[in-house]
Structures are given as C-alpha cells and as structure tokens.
Amino acid sequence: MARLDPRKLETFRVVAQTRKISAAAKLLHLSQPAVTAQIRALEEECGRALLLRSSKGVTPTDWGLRLLEAAKQVHEVLGEVETAFQGEPAGGEEVVLGASMTTAAYVAPPLVAGYRAIHGRVPFRVQVSNTARVLEWVAEGRVPLGIVEGRMRSARVHLERYLEDELVAVAASAARELCGISRAADLAKVPLLLREPGSNTRAVVEESLARVLGTKQVRRSELLFGSNQSMKMAAVAGLGVAFVSRWSVQLEVAAGTLRVLPLRDLRIVRAFSWATPSGQLHGDAGRFLAWARRNPPARP
Structure with missing residues (x-):
C-alpha cells in the first residue's frame, strides 16, 4: 500500500469525529462532494471500508477506528509543529473563555482538558452566563473568545458554527x-x-x-x-x-x-458557535481556538 496522503487522513479524522459529512465539510471549508471523494479515495488506498454510512451519518468500522487513532496522533504532531512556528511560547498567559450555560458545562471542560494535555499547564478562566451576555462580553472586549448556543446574533461579533x-x-x-x-x-x-x-x-x-x-x-x-x-x-x-x-x-x-x-x-x-471579535485572534486564546477547531469533541 502506498503512503497515505496526510490531507485525506485529516479529512477522515474530522469526518470520523463529527460523524457527518456535512459537518466535516463546514469545518474543513470544503464542499460535501470533495469530502466524500477524499474518503472514498482513502478507502481505496487502504483496501477496505473505513466508514459505515446511514441516514443519521457515518460510523467508523473497526479498521476505521484504528486509522482514526493514527490520524489523531498525526494531527497532534502537526499541531505541535505549528505551535512551535508561531513564535510565541504557549502557556504563558491566561486563556479567558466566555461560555453559555450548556457549553460551559459540557463542551468547554473536555476542550480545556485536551488542550492542557498537549500544551501543559496553561491557565484558564471560564466565565459563564447566557448567550446574550457572552456576546456582549466579546463585543465589549471583556473576553477575547466565547462559545455559545442558539441562534442569537450581534453586529459586533463574528459567529463561527462549531458543533x-x-x-x-x-x-x-x-x-x-x-x-x-x-x-x-x-x-x-x-x-x-x-x-x-x-x-x-x-x-x-x-x-x-x-x-x-x-x-x-x-x-x-x-x-x-x-x-x-x-x-x-x-x-x-x-x-x-x-x-x-x-x-x-x-x-x-x-x-x-x-x-x-x-x-x-x-x-x-x-448549533454551538465560537464568538470572536472582528479581526484575527492572537495569543494563547488564538492558539486555543485554532487547536479546538482541529479537535472538536465527539458528538454524544
């Protein structure tokens, strides 16, 4: 078997973790046909089915689960390299995250734990309120990053669908x-x-x-x-x-x-969405957001 294409492997990882082609396509900024084509090409390269398709989404096969673990390891290694090249040492500043009620209880904790497992003892402060208040915090610069639920909007805040x-x-x-x-x-x-x-x-x-x-x-x-x-x-x-x-x-x-x-x-x-101010997010909050985009928690 030829060496696997890292891009297809990354596409497979996102699909296997989100369990939906449509959700993976949004996260990868690709069309659904492009994601499907990459998965089929990867299955051909591996010589076996990696995903089981159904009306509810996709589920990894036994071989798919094995490949998923390898894909996660490759992803983490590449993430470490990316962090090293950003020029700022991770872990120096406190990451402040505004979170709505449900995301604070069930989405933020596994993300924080996963990030700290890779990047060390990065200090975090999670401020909790309802979605409207979190959007106000982000708009006013009281927190650099928020994760919210529902469909509320703010003219001063950029919302990015996440889960x-x-x-x-x-x-x-x-x-x-x-x-x-x-x-x-x-x-x-x-x-x-x-x-x-x-x-x-x-x-x-x-x-x-x-x-x-x-x-x-x-x-x-x-x-x-x-x-x-x-x-x-x-x-x-x-x-x-x-x-x-x-x-x-x-x-x-x-x-x-x-x-x-x-x-x-x-x-x-x-949907659960990231809330950020206009412009690029820098510092440890920016690195955490970049890592979280690549490592969405598995859907229940």
Whole structure:
C-alpha cells in the first residue's frame, strides 16, 4: 500500500469525529462532494471500508477506528509543529473563555482538558452566563473568545458554527405513563417542563412545536425552570417531559435514570458557535481556538 496522503487522513479524522459529512465539510471549508471523494479515495488506498454510512451519518468500522487513532496522533504532531512556528511560547498567559450555560458545562471542560494535555499547564478562566451576555462580553472586549448556543446574533461579533446540538425530549425511565410518547402531538397529554421566559432554549422548543402542531396547539407549561440542571432533575423526578441538549444528558441516559423519547415527527437542531471579535485572534486564546477547531469533541 502506498503512503497515505496526510490531507485525506485529516479529512477522515474530522469526518470520523463529527460523524457527518456535512459537518466535516463546514469545518474543513470544503464542499460535501470533495469530502466524500477524499474518503472514498482513502478507502481505496487502504483496501477496505473505513466508514459505515446511514441516514443519521457515518460510523467508523473497526479498521476505521484504528486509522482514526493514527490520524489523531498525526494531527497532534502537526499541531505541535505549528505551535512551535508561531513564535510565541504557549502557556504563558491566561486563556479567558466566555461560555453559555450548556457549553460551559459540557463542551468547554473536555476542550480545556485536551488542550492542557498537549500544551501543559496553561491557565484558564471560564466565565459563564447566557448567550446574550457572552456576546456582549466579546463585543465589549471583556473576553477575547466565547462559545455559545442558539441562534442569537450581534453586529459586533463574528459567529463561527462549531458543533451540532440537538434538543431532545427526555423523561424518567421509571415513568411508565410516558412510555407511549412517539409524536409531538402526544406531548399535549403530559406535563411539559420548560425553561424560564426569555430563555433561548425555550424559544427554540416552542417555535419547533408550533411548526409541527400549529401555534394554538402548543400548551402553556405550568412548570418552568431556570437552569438546564433543574430541568433534568425535574424530569428524573417524574414531573414531566423536558427538552434539553443531548450533550447534557449523556450520564443520565447511560445510568438509566432518563431516556430519550423517540419523537419521529420532531427533530430540533441548533448549533454551538465560537464568538470572536472582528479581526484575527492572537495569543494563547488564538492558539486555543485554532487547536479546538482541529479537535472538536465527539458528538454524544
């Protein structure tokens, strides 16, 4: 077998980690056909299938997982070389990151841990608030970099789509009366747990339900909660059905305290995005952003 093309190997790494050709194409700034062509060429070079395709995306085969580990190692080595040539020693200054509620809890920690594992004991400070406030911080220069959820915009801030997030309906695994829910219309029969008024998550959920059911059919909820954690715990307690980020319920679903309801007629997708001021980001914050772009955490 001929020596593998590093560019195709990098394309494969991003596809295998994001599990979607479309998401990988955005991160790589390539067209979807170009990404698909590179993957097929790499499979031909390797003489075996590396990815299993389905309507939900792609999954690495056993050989694909082995190649993914090698691709990660190559990627890290090249990243170290890139850092060395940037001329500034990494790890000197504190990286200040503004993060919205969900990203602060479930996206920022693994990114910080991965970066420090490679670059040493770089000091970090993660400031947490809602998306609107984080965008204000970035616009005002109070933080150099933010990671936010939802679809809010700011004329003074550049938003760069980073990861896909899905808001899923969850309920207590022990709540038998909720077992039969399979369509959005079924939610009219059960208590619905929602975030407080003004919440971006609540707005996205209500608009998505209205598109499927019609505005008049969306019930007003009597159970409102001011945080993602309180929503989850209310669902665990059997109070009703909650819409939360799929990233936020990995542990509860694995432990069996919550289960994702299979709503076949409703899928609510949003994005986690980087928020940066206009112009190029320098210093340790810039190096961290460059590394994070190359090393997105695996989707749940």
